[in-house]
């Protein structure tokens with residue numbers, strides 16, 4: 001006979017590392033999430049020297065002014081609204097960083113402050129664990145960063161388990177996608193730089209944050225945004241997740257994993273296939 005299932009509940013899988021506890025609930029069986037090290041900051045490889053950018057000299061919070069070096073890097077406008085919502089998706093966003101003179105309350109510091117909504121890991125019926133919000137999240141407000149170990153392409157290829165690997169797809173120069181927008185971001189005007197010849201990935205298999213549990217959907221409610229704040233290397237931006245629509249309490253969070261169908265291979269070079277179980281009416285049928 002099957003074991004009675006009372007479910008499991010963990011008060012805070014981050015063990016205090018996030019400002020807000022991240023609970024985990026399983027109402028389907030007695031299984032708890034598999035063990036991993038919870039970290040709240042990206043782990044960079046020692047071989048990459050990542051120095052903080054010079055920063056702005058603003059005395060108070062930054063504003064849309066040519067005097068602010070960070071605003072200029074963003075094409076002359078702070079990309080966030082006064083209450084912290086991202087105005088629109090951009091190829092790249094420069095937040096104020098550790099060398100900037102502006103205060104922590106500056107409007108151009110959003111993702112670096114971490115999670116501000118109550119997010120919960122929960123057991124789904126068909127896709128393993130997933131993440132939902134216990135709060136209403138308005139469009140554009142910061143949800144969380146995809147955190148793990150930052151790997152270069154070579155190291156990423158050697159990982160046997162790629163389930164928690166986020167490939168930092170460098171879409172800055174995809175003109176059809178960004179149309180005229182990239183012209184407003186000065187650092188993108190000259191095309192790919194040397195540092196973008198290397199491709200990077202974030203692996204959250206052994207260590208990561210709650211974002212490792214967010215599933216794929218063919219009609220996602222989140223999108224990923226490249227953000228630079230503590231260093232200037234465009235090849236390895238932070239991957240920040242923002243909602244593309246208002247998110248209701250208990251609605252599962254999902255972004256588009258953006259895999260190319262028949263573009264995922266096993267270690268022997270064979271094409272790997274996985275059915276998509278997102279349940280959307282517009283589901284393509286395949287995750288990869």
Ligand SMILES: C[S@@+](CC[C@H](N)C(=O)[O-])C[C@H]1O[C@@H](n2cnc3c(N)ncnc32)[C@H](O)[C@@H]1O
Nearest residue numbers: 127128129163164212213214215216276277278
């Ligand atoms: C980053 S993990 C997401 C969390 C995962 N569900 C878990 O239980 O840890 C990615 C894996 O979740 C599963 N997954 C995510 N979205 C899916 C989808 N739409 N359809 C099928 N499986 C999905 C796949 O096994 C995928 O390799």
